[in-house]
Amino acid sequence: MQTEHYTGKVSRTFDNLLIATFIIGLFLPLVLTHNRKESVTEKRRLADFPKLEWSPKALTEFPSQFELFFNDHFGLRDQLTQVYSLYSILLKSSSNPKVLIGLEDWLFYVNPEEGNSLEDHRRNDPLTVEELRSWKVGLEEKHAWLKQQGIPYLFIVIPDKYSIYPEYMPKHIRQVGKQTRLDQLVDYMKNSEVPVLDLRPALLRAKQQGQLLFYKTDTHWNDFGAAIAQYEILRAIQKFYPNLTPVNYSWQDFRLTEYSSGDIANMLNISYFLREMVPELRKPLPICDKQIVEKHPEDQMKATFFTDCRTNAPKALIFRDSFFIALQPYISPYFAKTLYIWEWPDLNLIKKYQQYNQANIVIEARVERHLKFVK
Numbered sequence: 001m002q003t004e005h006y007t008g009k010v011s012r013t014f015d016n017l018l019i020a021t022f023i024i025g026l027f028l029p030l031v032l033t034h035n036r037k038e039s040v041t042e043k044r045r046l047a048d049f050p051k052l053e054w055s056p057k058a059l060t061e062f063p064s065q066f067e068l069f070f071n072d073h074f075g076l077r078d079q080l081t082q083v084y085s086l087y088s089i090l091l092k093s094s095s096n097p098k099v100l101i102g103l104e105d106w107l108f109y110v111n112p113e114e115g116n117s118l119e120d121h122r123r124n125d126p127l128t129v130e131e132l133r134s135w136k137v138g139l140e141e142k143h144a145w146l147k148q149q150g151i152p153y154l155f156i157v158i159p160d161k162y163s164i165y166p167e168y169m170p171k172h173i174r175q176v177g178k179q180t181r182l183d184q185l186v187d188y189m190k191n192s193e194v195p196v197l198d199l200r201p202a203l204l205r206a207k208q209q210g211q212l213l214f215y216k217t218d219t220h221w222n223d224f225g226a227a228i229a230q231y232e233i234l235r236a237i238q239k240f241y242p243n244l245t246p247v248n249y250s251w252q253d254f255r256l257t258e259y260s261s262g263d264i265a266n267m268l269n270i271s272y273f274l275r276e277m278v279p280e281l282r283k284p285l286p287i288c289d290k291q292i293v294e295k296h297p298e299d300q301m302k303a304t305f306f307t308d309c310r311t312n313a314p315k316a317l318i319f320r321d322s323f324f325i326a327l328q329p330y331i332s333p334y335f336a337k338t339l340y341i342w343e344w345p346d347l348n349l350i351k352k353y354q355q356y357n358q359a360n361i362v363i364e365a366r367v368e369r370h371l372k373f374v375k
Contacts, residue, residue, distance in 0.1 A: 035161070035170070065182060072298070072300075086189055091345055092110040096267070097111075098110060098267060099268055100266055102168040103167075103168045103170065105216060107216065107268075108162055109267075111126060114370070115368075115369030116161065117160055117369035117372065119171070120180055120372070121162045122174065123175050126181060126184060127179060127371065127372075132188045136192060137234040139189070139194045142347050143194045143357075150255075152237075152240040152360060153194070154197060154362075154365065155195065156363065156365040157185070157199065157365075157367075157371065158366070160367065160368040161219060164203050164207060165207075185371060197232065205225075211251050212225075215278060217259075217274050218261075218262035218263050218265070219263055220325075222259075223254065224254050226327050231248050233331065237334075238332055244313070250340050251279070253283070254279035256277040257276075258275055259275065259277070261275050285329045285333065288310075289310070290305040291305060291306055292305045301342075302342040303337070303342075305339070306338060307328070308336070309336050312360055315337045315338070315339075315357065315360050316337075317357055317359035318331070318338060318339065320341065320342055320360075321365060321367055322367075339359065350362060357362060
């Protein structure tokens with residue numbers, strides 16, 4: 001009898017603990033609800049709390065707007081999505097439609113709204129004849145105007161990671177066409193005076209030496225990849241300014257260090273768990289004075305700034321994107337002053353900045369997936 005009483009008591013205690021755990025699980029996310037404005041991991045602005053207004057339209061829209069707010073702000077959201085993402089990695093099924101999980105923990109950025117790079121890799125979303133013609137007209141217009149001013153113009157296409165490391169793409173993804181957009185553009189511009197620098201050959205040559213050029217968990221090249229790229233860029237500029245001497249870095253100039261903040265891993269909220277060893281330059285690069293000209297309202301990395309290296313060298317105007325973050329420390333010391341602008345410039349924008357800066361060379365860089373956006 002005592003044994004039955006004890007067993008029943010233990011059973012009731014367990015049931016009570018289970019009920020308590022269930023109730024805590026229900027209410028803990030509510031208790032921990034936050035009101036942050038932005039998500040660091042998802043790199044986006046979170047939904048605002050809806051305004052309470054006594055109008056038929058506002059009352060009708062309030063439930064759906066509150067649901068958006070709650071979905072973004074409930075407590076433990078980041079931790080729960082992190083667990084879900086970890087299971088997704090194990091199952092090779094991404095929890096984020098913008099991320100493709102490749103082989104050997106390689107992650108690829110495949111946001112359809114940012115150039116549809118996955119279909120470009122498959123050679124299944126080519127540029128049309130009209131788009132190719134628009135690219136050529138736009139590039140030649142900028143080149144011709146700058147040439148009249150005696151200013152060289154260089155257009156650089158930065159390859160996406162899948163172009164350098166296609167072997168780590170999932171095996172079920174097949175290439176169905178003959179050319180990527182970059183292949184098309186390079187062919188189309190062969191008879192043009194515009195210098196179009198395709199960095200793929202140099203990066204592929206460096207890759208054959210067995211050294212890592214891109215992060216596994218980030219969409220960008222690492223320091224060594226940027227070093228290979230800067231050498232090719234300066235070799236192209238050297239045709240206009242022979243006195244510039246590009247530095248040809250080797251793998252021995254780098255050491256391996258741990259890296260754990262890849263932007264693609266952040267999108268899955270698992271950067272803490274996915275660490276990798278990446279190259280870091282052993283000796284620091286020359287440091288140039290840097291001054292912010294115009295802050296960006298949403299992203300400080302997109303601020304307009306210039307560097308002053310106090311050397312007797314040409315001045316440069318560079319229209320850049322995120323790949324130039326790693327390039328900038330290499331590139332700036334070659335020039336007396338360099339103005340960096342996060343824009344896709346048309347001729348009017350180039351004229352605007354040239355009016356005030358009088359650069360001796362204009363460089364425009366565009367990552368491969370953004371060739372879909374003709375400007």
